Amino acid sequence: MxxxxxxxxxxxxxxxxxxxxxxxxxxxxxxxxxxxxxxxxxxxxxDSVITAMADYLRRSNANPSRGFTTSVETAELIASVRDRCAGLVGADPGGVVFGPSSTMLIWHFARAFAETLDAGDNIVCTQLDHEANVSPWLAVARSRGAEVRFVPLDPDTFELDYAALPGLVDRRTRLVAFTRSSNLIGSIVRVEPLVEAARSVSALTFSDGVAAAAHRPLDQLAHGIDVSVCSAYKFFGPHLALLTAGPDLLDRFAPDRIRPAAKSGPRRWEMGTLALESLAGLGAAVDYLTATxxxxxxxxxxxxxxxxxxxxxxxxxxxxxxxxxxxxxxxxxxxxxxxxxxxxxxxxxxxxxxxxxxxxxxxxxxxxxxxxxxxxxxxxxxxxxxxxxxxxxxxxxxxxxxxxxx
Missing domain, CATH: 3.90.1150.10 (Aspartate Aminotransferase, domain 1)
Structure with a gap:
């Protein structure tokens, strides 16, 4: 056939x-x-991703916090990749955080966000989401006496029931989490009603762009999304992920960190030494997407x-x-x-x-x-x-x- x-x-x-x-x-x-x-x-x-990772290891493999040549090259690489990633997803380069996976970055942010939750507050998720953008919110809500509500999926239209939002989002809603597209059935999520509902009660929006980034621009700032994640290995790069948010927003929370870590900026959220060769590959993946x-x-x-x-x-x-x-x-x-x-x-x-x-x-x-x-x-x-x-x-x-x- x-x-x-x-x-x-x-x-x-x-x-x-x-x-x-x-x-x-x-x-x-x-x-x-x-x-x-x-x-x-x-x-x-x-091929360009593979070459970039190998070339970094051959030529510039060094801790970025020193003053010698390869260290300076590594620091410049990190800054450059932050800028290029911000351009790709339409975010602020001052708020690009790298991590090993989107799942881990969501958990990391959720633990910090949990400190702002009170008993009786609620978080709104959707039935189109990957568990990475559900389980962390369920866990932190449970620990703080808060509630998680779900925007239902219509099984006949394969779309979210956006008409349900007024009954779900209220003055005790602190965050609205949603995917940009379903990783199981492919449905694209309409961002506008979710962002508008969150803004009406001054709640944050948290977007999972993992399933979408290979297919279309995320345009985070243009959509008014507060926090977003995506994974490079889904858009032709290495196993690495990024969380993007406004620098001021990131500074409002207190993530887990060691005492000598940066007091502000993305490094405050990044635990330990970054996967530097993967960052080189991520930069090449972004360059490929931009050129294509x-x-x-x-x-x-x-x-x-x-x-x-x-x-x-x-x-x-x-x-x-x-x-x-x-x-x-x-x-x-x-x-x-x-x-x-x-x-x-x-x-x-x-x-x-x-x-x-x-x-x-x-x-x-x-x-x-x-x-x-x-x-x-x-x-x-x-x-x-x-x-x-x-x-x-x-x-x-x-x-x-x-x-x-x-």
Whole structure:
């Protein structure tokens, strides 16, 4: 089975961006390259990222707090990457905090934020969020006698019920946490009603941009978002994350820190020596995204999304849990296959060199709202701009072969 309407040449069927990613060239046992369709779980990196990390270790590996040449180079690298990251996500460069993962950065901020909570206060989350932007708020609320409320997900429209906000956000709301897009079903979240609701009661907004940053600009300041996180390994960089906020806002809280640590600024929030080689790789990833441009990325991904949805409609034994339209979504797809467990499907696809995820992908509330069994969740596959038509068709062909009796 093929979802294409006419034969295409190899060059037409391969993304024009794929050549920058060496991991895409690794062949499977059948001689064909693997289809890395678990991009929402971690994207491939560019040659430039690998080179930047290796070059830093070869040339400038040093603690940044000294006065000698390699130390000065390292300090300059850190400052430069802060600036470049701020430009990418539309944030203040004076409030860019680095950490090993978005999950850890959210916990770190949540622990500091907890000191401002009183019994009877509340935090509002959403049912589209990854657990990294839910569990920390549940924990700090529980410790302070506060409450966590959820903006519900409509299981029919696959969108948040924004009309519920007036009944959830009140004068005791201290923070509204939300994702920019679902890491499980791909739905894009409308920022404006959430920010407006938070502002109406002087609550902070905390945004998880992890699933969105590979696909579109986050534009934090333009949206009026107070705090945001994203992870470099989801946007073609190394395993590193950043939290961005206004410097004045960061200085309002007292994070865990050692006594000699910086008294203000991002370093006040960064524990210990940074992963410096990863910072070099992060800078290269940001440079790649900036040079490629989100408009070009969006154009490629729209074609992939349309092709995928067209193909899924033909597979009667496959159910899509998400928007059946290229509008309002990222190219992240959650499906279930008739008479097959999700883990069985993922294993069978892996045997064909097609790599996907199975389970709830840590989108616990989303899976619950959609009625997906907790132990099963869905088969999730996700595409980015380095994928091509051939990748889409191989995923669809593999799913087609799992039809009952096939």
């Amino acid at each position: 093929s979802s294409s309407s006419a034969p295409l040449s190899v060059s037409d069927r391969t993304s024009p961006f794929a050549a920058a990613f060496p991991g895409l060239r690794r062949p499977g046992p059948d001689g064909r390259p693997f289809v890395h369709a678990d991009a929402p779980g971690g994207a491939q990196v560019t 441009g989100y408009p070009a990325i969006a154009a490629q991904e729209r074609e992939l999304t349309v092709r995928t949805l067209d193909g899924l409609r033909r597979l009667r034994h496959v159910r899509l849990h998400g928007l059946d339209s290229a509008e309002g979504r990222e190219p992240i797809f959650a499906v279930t296959v008739e008479r097959r467990s999700t883990h069985e499907v993922a294993s069978l696809l892996a045997d064909r060199g097609v790599f996907v995820a199975a389970g709830d992908s840590y989108a616990t509330e989303c899976a619950k709202a959609l009625g997906l069994p907790p132990s099963e969740g869905a088969v999730r596959f996700g595409l980015v701009h380095y994928h091509g038509d051939d990748d889409v068709d191989r995923i669809l062909e593999a799913l087609d072969d799992l039809r009952p009796g096939g």
